[in-house]
Amino acid sequence: MNTRLVEVRQKVLKQNDVVARELRQQFRDAGIFVVSLVSSPGSGKTAFLERTLSMLGERFKVAALVGDLATDNDAVRLARSGAPVKQIVTGTVCHLEADMVKNAMAGWLPTELNFLFVENVGNLVCPSSYDLGEQLRLVLMSVTEGEDKPLKYPTIFNTADVAILTKMDLAAAVEFDAATAKKNIHAVRPGMKIMDVSTKSGAGMAEWIEFLIGQRTDAM
Amino acid sequence: MNTRLVEVRQKVLKQNDVVARELRQQFRDAGIFVVSLVSSPGSGKTAFLERTLSMLGERFKVAALVGDLATDNDAVRLARSGAPVKQIVTGTVCHLEADMVKNAMAGWLPTELNFLFVENVGNLVCPSSYDLGEQLRLVLMSVTEGEDKPLKYPTIFNTADVAILTKMDLAAAVEFDAATAKKNIHAVRPGMKIMDVSTKSGAGMAEWIEFLIGQRTDAM
Numbered sequence: 001m002n003t004r005l006v007e008v009r010q011k012v013l014k015q016n017d018v019v020a021r022e023l024r025q026q027f028r029d030a031g032i033f034v035v036s037l038v039s040s041p042g043s044g045k046t047a048f049l050e051r052t053l054s055m056l057g058e059r060f061k062v063a064a065l066v067g068d069l070a071t072d073n074d075a076v077r078l079a080r081s082g083a084p085v086k087q088i089v090t091g092t093v094c095h096l097e098a099d100m101v102k103n104a105m106a107g108w109l110p111t112e113l114n115f116l117f118v119e120n121v122g123n124l125v126c127p128s129s130y131d132l133g134e135q136l137r138l139v140l141m142s143v144t145e146g147e148d149k150p151l152k153y154p155t156i157f158n159t160a161d162v163a164i165l166t167k168m169d170l171a172a173a174v175e176f177d178a179a180t181a182k183k184n185i186h187a188v189r190p191g192m193k194i195m196d197v198s199t200k201s202g203a204g205m206a207e208w209i210e211f212l213i214g215q216r217t218d219a220m
Numbered sequence: 221m222n223t224r225l226v227e228v229r230q231k232v233l234k235q236n237d238v239v240a241r242e243l244r245q246q247f248r249d250a251g252i253f254v255v256s257l258v259s260s261p262g263s264g265k266t267a268f269l270e271r272t273l274s275m276l277g278e279r280f281k282v283a284a285l286v287g288d289l290a291t292d293n294d295a296v297r298l299a300r301s302g303a304p305v306k307q308i309v310t311g312t313v314c315h316l317e318a319d320m321v322k323n324a325m326a327g328w329l330p331t332e333l334n335f336l337f338v339e340n341v342g343n344l345v346c347p348s349s350y351d352l353g354e355q356l357r358l359v360l361m362s363v364t365e366g367e368d369k370p371l372k373y374p375t376i377f378n379t380a381d382v383a384i385l386t387k388m389d390l391a392a393a394v395e396f397d398a399a400t401a402k403k404n405i406h407a408v409r410p411g412m413k414i415m416d417v418s419t420k421s422g423a424g425m426a427e428w429i430e431f432l433i434g435q436r437t438d439a440m
Contacts, residue, residue, distance in 0.1 A: 008228050040260045041344050041373060042365025069345065071371050092375060094314065094345035122372070123345055124261050125289065125314035144364040144390070145262025151291045152342070153261060155312060170364070173393045 016130055019098035023105075023133025027116070032109075033216035034116045036096075036132050038156060039140035040149075041122030044166040046074045047199040048140060049117055053081035055209050060114040065104050067096040067121045074119065084109075095126035098133055115216065124153040135219055136212075142167040143176035150184040157188045162195065164208070169198040236350055239318035243325075243353025247336070252329075253436035254336045256352050258376055259360035260369075261342030264386040266294045267419040268360060269339055273301035275429050280334040285324050287316040287341045294339065304329075315346035318353055335436065344373040355439055356432075362387040363396035370404040377408045382415065384428070389418040 027034050037045050049064060056062050063084040066074045075087035086108055088100050101118060109116075118134060120127045139160035141149050144167060150157045157163065163185050171178065178196070185192055195211070197204035247254050257265050269284060276282050283304040286294045295307035306328055308320050321338060329336075338354060340347045359380035361369050364387060370377045377383065383405050391398065398416070405412055415431065417424035 040262060040342070041369055042260060042362070068372055070374050071368070073368050073371065092345070092349075094343070121345070122260070123314070123343060125312070125341065125343055126346065129312075142262070142364065144362065144387070144394075148291070148293055149261055151293065152288050154290050167364070170390075170393060173390060174364075 020131035020133040034134040035136045036118040036134040038127045043142040053083040064117040066119040128155040140164045147181040154188045240351035240353040254354040255356045256338040256354040258347045263362040273303045284337040286339040348375040367401040374408045
């Protein structure tokens with residue numbers, strides 16, 4: 001990697017942090033708890049978010065921003081929950097940046113909002129360096145991906161607050177070793193909170209929703 | 221994305237292409253057919269490569285380079301095939317570059333070699349811009365990732381030569397719609413060759429090996 005590229009990247013990251021800090025203050029002032037989601041492509045972020053929006057939407061005002069290189073498939077899927085959803089198309093960029101969130105929010109958000117979810121581009125590397133002004137960052141990992149992912153992509157586990165193990169209904173079929181996976185997460189990030197869910201069966205979703213509501217109460 | 225960053229990136233890509241072109245010529249002169257593999261984390265690249273090295277190793281001289289952010293887990297797994305394997309640790313970089321391949325090769329390769337495999341970092345975005353001097357680029361996608369991945373990550377399908385659908389043994393359990401997945405691949409890349417495999421059951425592997433040997437014969 002060439003030195004000039006690294007220098008310019010560091011400058012971009014610094015600019016991003018300034019915008020993210022402003023966003024975080026604005027969200028806090030408006031009483032909005034912001035949760036971002038990162039994972040590999042196909043880990044089940046959108047299904048998990050769709051179910052979260054539906055369950056949480058019964059008691060709170062919720063909305064979502066969703067980043068993708070191309071297509072608005074995810075926005076269409078998420079809109080089925082009834083929540084306001086906006087797509088950010090990133091083109092060839094492998095992550096969301098604070099500026100993209102800021103621009104997407106301009107004039108868009110409902111006046112009263114309790115939770116905003118930001119679904120990042122499916123990628124376990126690039127999103128880790130970009131603060132989006134969120135209060136809680138989730139890293140999702142499906143049981144089909146194998147137990148070693150935390151060791152191979154440590155940065156994303158280090159910058160996230162909670163790890164969500166998805167597609168638990170497939171655990172037996174893929175011979176997923178949950179104890180090893182959790183040991184690997186804790187090797188990278190000691191004490192990290194881990195939650196097991198299946199959006200298909202609904203297992204673990206009620207606990208997740210209660211945890212999330214508690215996090216917002218603590219933060220506000 | 222800031223204009224200066226884009227300019228510097230274009231310069232880096234141009235330098236990469238120069239190195240990649242040299243590598244390609246050297247590989248061709250040495251009679252080495254080079255195959256690179258890209259996919260999401262957890263799509264089964266390493267398992268597929270391990271089986272490929274074992275099967276192909278019965279009749280040809282084979283070796284592998286494998287890129288990861290951290291750990292040499294994959295190199296250890298691949299070495300079980302008996303083939304020479306070298307790990308490239310990329311740190312925080314989300315892709316391999318031609319320079320990394322060039323440096324890894326210096327003084328390493330056996331004098332007689334028929335196939336070299338280069339396993340990229342698990343990522344569907346970053347690797348698409350970097351030519352590694354390979355003659356064949358595979359994009360792998362597991363049935364657990366969903367049928368829409370080609371539409372959401374078009375660039376990687378556009379820069380690869382063959383799409384490999386992995387973990388076909390799980391297709392029924394995850395209700396994978398193969399016809400839709402293939403339609404989506406062809407929407408992005410009309411006529412792209414698609415092969416279905418299961419490294420667990422071995423289904424599709426013999427066809428893949430025969431195809432690969434044919435590609436090398438045609439190229440040499």
